[in-house]
Amino acid sequence: MPLAVSAPARAFRPYRDVLAVPGVVVLELVGSLGRVPAFMAGIVCVLHVVQHLGLGYGPAGLVGAVATIGTAVSSPWRGWVVDRYGLRRALVPSIAAQAVCWSVAPFVPYAGLLVTAFVAGALGPPVFTVVRQSLAVVVPAERRRTAFSLDAVLVEFSYMVGPAAGTAVALAWSTTAAMLVVGATQCLAAVAMFVLDPPLRSQPHDEHPGRTAARHGVWTTALVLAMACAFSADLVLSATDLAVVAQLREEDAVRWTGLVLAVWAAGSVVGGLVHGVLPRPVPPWLLVxxxxAATTPLVLLHGPLALAVGTFVAGLFCAPVISATVDLVAHGVHESVRGRAMGWHAAATTVGAALGSPLAGAISDRVGVGTPFLVVGLLGVVAGAATAVVAARTHVAPRS
Known part of the structure; x- marks a missing residue:
């Protein structure tokens, strides 16, 4: 019995080692505090537009798209600000913008909501990128893959908690209250990150960051390949999300949507935990x-139970592919430009996620539900294979 208990303990010891690194636990707690409201925001805005403003789901989706555009456009620039001026200066506009935008958003007409959504997205706290950038500094290089896997798993938990919490607050009180909660939590997270001010470089801040950045360009082959993989993976994931909802609605099983998506997320958690303790890194293009390949067969499945099993299998590669791309960026660029690199990586994931849903929706409307699984699955296989060819020709490989 002791042997049976100690084997899993030994297998997951790398996570204990990562959590023992000074500052990691607090960093992830603050990061989770910022990620939950980020995932709350989307569903809260949809409910506000539909219930409070009395408009349809099309206008509601446009609000999310505008916020996404703001995030995608600003992510590289925000990374540059962090690299050049430090985290605290970069967070000041975020704190002010979140306080103003989310305080105003519940009380403006639809046109005003579009404006506030764009500004809030463009000046959102760079929590995702900052946490990963800091992990790349404080965690020893041989433990980074484990750290990034743990971070990806915690993102999955935030993804599970955020929309559910936003819906609960909106239904229990009002969408106005839910928006105010999102804004207050965003500001609290940004202030906490400001106070924490986690290290983003292994050396003291450069007095001449422009000269250092000039010596170390941000655009490396590793970054481009990581962006391609992140874009492809998030496109597949976003399309799968909508395709699951459409499939269950077509089969009159909408009530099982939450459970199927939760099982999908559980698969991602399991995959992320296993990926973080593998003896050798798995290239992100292989994970794509x-x-x-795991998404494509979902086109053949019918019924909530079968779909839950299928999405669990596909989910095993969700967190690993994201953490693998982050690890490739962390190792592939100099730390003086890592903020910009993480910003471009975030932009790639944001654009991929933004395009996946409308692509799946268009395919479902024109061809039929279930077909998006086949299309985006094949796209993922082709994109991963193409990236693998480029990686082989340029001799880019993940580091252990």
Missing amino acids: ICLG
Whole structure:
């Protein structure tokens, strides 16, 4: 019995080692505090537009798209600000913008909501990128993959909690109250990150960051490949999310949507935990291929139970592919430009996620539900294979 208990303990010891690194636990707690309201915001805005403003789901989706555009456009620039001026200066506009935008958003007409959504997205606290950038500094290089896997798993938990919490607050009180909660939590997270001010470089802040950045360009082959993989993976994931909802609605099983998506997320958690303790890193392009290959067969599945099993298998590659791309960026660029690199990586994931849903929606409307699984799955396989070819020709490989 002791042997049976100690084997899993030994297997997951790398996570204990990562959590023992000074500052990691607090960093992830603050990061989770900022990620939950970020995932709350989307569903809260949808409910506000539909219930409070009395408009349809089309206008509601446009609000999310505008916020996404703001995030995608600003992410590289925000990374540059962090690299050049430090985290605290970069957070000041975020704190002010979140306080103003989310305080005003519940009380403005639809046109005003579009404006506030764009500004809030463009000046959102760079929690995702800052946490990963700091992990790349405080965690020893040989433990980074484990750290990034743990971070990806915690993102999954935030994804599960955020929309549910936003819906609960909106239904229990009002969408106005839910928006105010989102804004207050965003500001609280940004202030906490400001106070924490986690290290983003292994050396003291450069007095001449422009000269240092000039010596170390941000655009490396590793960054481009990581962005391609992140874009492809998030496109597949976003399309799968909508395709699951459409499939269950077509089969009159909408009540099982939450459970199926939760099982999908559980698969991602399991995959992320296993990926973080593997003896050798798995290239992100191979994980994109596996994600696409596991998504394609979902077109053949019918019923909530079968779909839950299928999405669990596909979910095994979700967190690993994201953490693998982050690890590739962390190792592939100099730390003086890592903020910009993480910003471009975030932009790639944001654009991929933004395009996946409308692509799946268009395919579902024109061809039929279930077909998006086949299309985006094949796209993932092709994109992963193409990236693998480029990686082989340029001799880019993940580091252990």
